[in-house]
Amino acid sequence: xxxxxxxxxxxxxxxxxxxLGVKSYDGWSNYTLTVQTGGSVTIPCHYDKKYTQQKxxxxxxxxxxxxxxxxxxENLSVxxxxxxxxxxxxxxxxxxxxNGRYYCVxxxxxxxxxxxxxxxQLKIQSGKTFCNCFNRIL
Numbered sequence: 001x002x003x004x005x006x007x008x009x010x011x012x013x014x015x016x017x018x019x020l021g022v023k024s025y026d027g028w029s030n031y032t033l034t035v036q037t038g039g040s041v042t043i044p045c046h047y048d049k050k051y052t053q054q055k056x057x058x059x060x061x062x063x064x065x066x067x068x069x070x071x072x073x074e075n076l077s078v079x080x081x082x083x084x085x086x087x088x089x090x091x092x093x094x095x096x097x098x099n100g101r102y103y104c105v106x107x108x109x110x111x112x113x114x115x116x117x118x119x120x121q122l123k124i125q126s127g128k129t130f131c132n133c134f135n136r137i138l
Contacts, residue, residue, distance in 0.1 A: 045104030
């Protein structure tokens with residue numbers, strides 16, 4: 001069931017990107033999303049079901065800010081979907097100032113601490129946004 005659920009979530013995520021005007025997609029663990037400047041992107045941050053109760057946040061390396069799940073601002077929302085073992089990050093009105101590295105983080109509560117990281121490099125070039133994403137554990 002886990003593989004089927006992840007596959008279903010994968011296709012739903014692609015649907016989000018297509019609805020939001022994504023121009024290209026390449027792979028799953030290392031993908032590139034292209035949207036127009038001023039557009040929006042929704043990034044799915046998957047985590048193991050055992051981390052459902054742990055804190056999760058979106059980290060911006062640009063300004064060193066953490067935005068915890070279930071936060072909605074004008075141009076950023078971070079929403080946890082524990083029944084699907086993922087949280088989604090939606091960035092709206094993307095501009096050049098959003099160039100930089102971002103991370104989906106799950107605080108796993110283990111000692112020594114290891115945060116589960118989903119790394120996103122966001123670049124806005126020629127009116128388009130590129131998102132290269134990599135899963136890793138730090």
